[in-house]
Amino acid sequence: xxxxxKAEHPRIAVxxxxxxxxxxxxxxLRRSGMDATxxxxxxxxxxxxxxxxEAVFIAEEGLFGHDLQALSGWVDQQPAWSDFxxxxxxxxxQQPAVAAWRQRMVAALRxxxxxxxxxxxxxxxxxxxxxxxxxxRQYEVRALIEARERASQELEALVVERTSELExxxxxxxxxxxxxxxxxxxxxxxxxxxxxxxxxxxxxxxFNNLLMVISGGLDMLDRRADPDRRKRxxxxxxxxxxxxxxxxxxxxxxxxRQSLAPEAVDLAQRISQMRELLDRSLRGxxxxxEEFAPDLWPVEVDPGELELVILNLAVNAxxxxxxxxxxxxxxxNAPDAQVLGHRGDFVRLAVIDTxxxxxxxxxxxxxxxxFTTKEIGKxxxxxxxxxxxxxxxxxxxxxxxxECEQGTSVVMLLPRSMNLPSPLKEQPTVDEPAxxxxxxxxxxxxxxxxxxxxxEMLEHLGYAVTYATSAAAALSALADGRGVDxxxxxxxxxxxxxxxxxxxxxxxxxxxVPVLLTSGYAEAIKQSAEAEGVQVLAKPxxxxxxxxxxxxAVEAIEA
Numbered sequence: 001x002x003x004x005x006k007a008e009h010p011r012i013a014v015x016x017x018x019x020x021x022x023x024x025x026x027x028x029l030r031r032s033g034m035d036a037t038x039x040x041x042x043x044x045x046x047x048x049x050x051x052x053x054e055a056v057f058i059a060e061e062g063l064f065g066h067d068l069q070a071l072s073g074w075v076d077q078q079p080a081w082s083d084f085x086x087x088x089x090x091x092x093x094q095q096p097a098v099a100a101w102r103q104r105m106v107a108a109l110r111x112x113x114x115x116x117x118x119x120x121x122x123x124x125x126x127x128x129x130x131x132x133x134x135x136x137r138q139y140e141v142r143a144l145i146e147a148r149e150r151a152s153q154e155l156e157a158l159v160v161e162r163t164s165e166l167e168x169x170x171x172x173x174x175x176x177x178x179x180x181x182x183x184x185x186x187x188x189x190x191x192x193x194x195x196x197x198x199x200x201x202x203x204x205x206x207f208n209n210l211l212m213v214i215s216g217g218l219d220m221l222d223r224r225a226d227p228d229r230r231k232r233x234x235x236x237x238x239x240x241x242x243x244x245x246x247x248x249x250x251x252x253x254x255x256x257r258q259s260l261a262p263e264a265v266d267l268a269q270r271i272s273q274m275r276e277l278l279d280r281s282l283r284g285x286x287x288x289x290e291e292f293a294p295d296l297w298p299v300e301v302d303p304g305e306l307e308l309v310i311l312n313l314a315v316n317a318x319x320x321x322x323x324x325x326x327x328x329x330x331x332x333n334a335p336d337a338q339v340l341g342h343r344g345d346f347v348r349l350a351v352i353d354t355x356x357x358x359x360x361x362x363x364x365x366x367x368x369x370x371f372t373t374k375e376i377g378k379x380x381x382x383x384x385x386x387x388x389x390x391x392x393x394x395x396x397x398x399x400x401x402x403e404c405e406q407g408t409s410v411v412m413l414l415p416r417s418m419n420l421p422s423p424l425k426e427q428p429t430v431d432e433p434a435x436x437x438x439x440x441x442x443x444x445x446x447x448x449x450x451x452x453x454x455x456e457m458l459e460h461l462g463y464a465v466t467y468a469t470s471a472a473a474a475l476s477a478l479a480d481g482r483g484v485d486x487x488x489x490x491x492x493x494x495x496x497x498x499x500x501x502x503x504x505x506x507x508x509x510x511x512x513v514p515v516l517l518t519s520g521y522a523e524a525i526k527q528s529a530e531a532e533g534v535q536v537l538a539k540p541x542x543x544x545x546x547x548x549x550x551x552x553a554v555e556a557i558e559a
Contacts, residue, residue: 012053013055014037014058017040018062028125034129055086056085057087057128058089061091069108075110079142085134087112087113088105089115207520208540211240212520214237214241215540216543240449262300263302263419263422265298267331268296274310278314285324285325286324287327291331292332297347299416300394300414300419317351322495328351349411350409352410355407357405363400394414398413439462439485440484444493444499444502445469446469454546455467458488461550466482470495479509485514487503487516489502489503491536503515503517503532513557516553518536
């Protein structure tokens with residue numbers, strides 16, 4: 001197969017033997033800046049594809065009765081870099097014999113785009129232009145392969161020629177390796193910048209959730225006289241501020257080294273104190289178990305970063321178990337272990353879940369910054385990257401053991417501390433707030449901190465609150481006959497059904513319950529929600545705004 005270089009006007013072979021489809025199509029493509037040639041047979045089409053055409057436009061009737069095996073043979077004989085594009089004009093005939101023949105034709109041509117009659121001019125030209133672009137990309141791949149082969153041959157000849165100059169050759173190779181490393185680093189930085197742009201919506205959602213906790217908590221402080229409740233609001237705001245600071249550190253983790261403040265930490269004591277936070281961050285069907293060696297050594301780490309790492313891993317494990325499961329926090333001593341070329345005493349900390357595991361095609365990328373398989377607003381792609389950065393900066397290491405459908409183990413080796421850890425202060429217990437009954441709200445939110453604060457605000461407004469962490473759980477509560485006057489739901493939720501989907505399902509099921517939505521990234525859903533007649537309350541919001549929005553939602557369904 002000869003492979004022409006890029007022409008000023010892309011060359012297209014056109015074969016449509018019936019009527020004026022051929023000349024008309026060729027003229028349309030010429031007006032679009034392409035050099036179209038009308039062919040008079042399949043052999044001529046293949047000759048054009050072999051010599052100078054970038055793509056082929058062909059009416060399927062031109063292939064009726066033709067030997068598809070021969071076409072398939074021509075396609076299979078292409079070089080490794082080549083996958084010649086075909087644009088095929090088809091009819092609406094769906095008889096079994098025609099459909100079966102069409103499937104064989106698509107399999108024979110391999111890289112084929114189907115256009116069904118009648119087809120608009122812009123659709124036809126855009127499909128052909130897309131085929132041309134794919135062909136030009138193949139030419140670029142061919143050029144890169146040829147360049148690589150030439151470079152390989154030149155390097156081999158150079159090694160043979162300069163065997164006696166080994167030292168100089170080694171210096172040249174080191175220089176080439178350094179240049180390659182520089183190029184790879186430049187590429188990684190470019191990918192970071194692109195990823196930041198793609199993740200703007202998700203990060204905005206995360207920060208607005210934190211702002212919701214802080215601004216709503218400040219709003220509620222003036223309305224709560226009970227010291228215990230005021231302290232709980234203050235604790236929630238402090239924790240939200242700490243999460244915002246942690247997210248900022250994560251954003252910087254792979255662009256520069258972050259400073260840590262390591263100290264001696266008792267893992268068992270620290271993780272036990274985190275149980276309330278873990279329970280609020282996980283669902284009721286996710287159970288946390290602890291398994292610590294009785295003689296466990298203290299570790300030399302930054303305690304705040306350690307808690308963030310454990311929380312990140314627990315939340316990742318929760319998301320990998322949509323049907324529920326268990327998380328095992330396991331720690332044991334690892335004496336005389338080798339980490340990063342150094343031997344020493346370490347502590348092995350593992351977070352083990354019973355979830356779906358990590359697919360093989362993404363395992364090598366799980367520690368990459370900004371890489372995530374979660375939907376927008378459900379993850380910044382920084383959690384595991386921060387775990388990796390924390391472990392390495394602490395003088396340890398981290399790896400993942402996983403198999404699909406067999407769970408995942410994230411294992412860290414953290415350096416042993418020779419100092420005694422400082423005792424932790426006991427956390428005061430807080431009584432459950434009394435509920436009022438001016439109305440019943442079904443609150444749907446998967447963020448534990450936001451849910452707790454909004455529940456406080458709703459109770460202050462006189463509502464009794466029922467909590468749900470997903471749209472499915474909310475629908476189950478309604479189906480069970482729970483007395484609900486209004487559903488207040490976040491837009492972004494796990495489980496494949498968002499807040500707007502929940503509102504549609506409630507309407508379709510004729511529960512007769514008004515729905516009010518809220519989001520930290522309201523612009524992404526506002527237009528669709530308005531079309532459905534559903535109000536969206538943007539985060540962060542004040543108590544008065546929440547009260548007015550709930551009132552409007554109830555009055556709208558009663559009107």
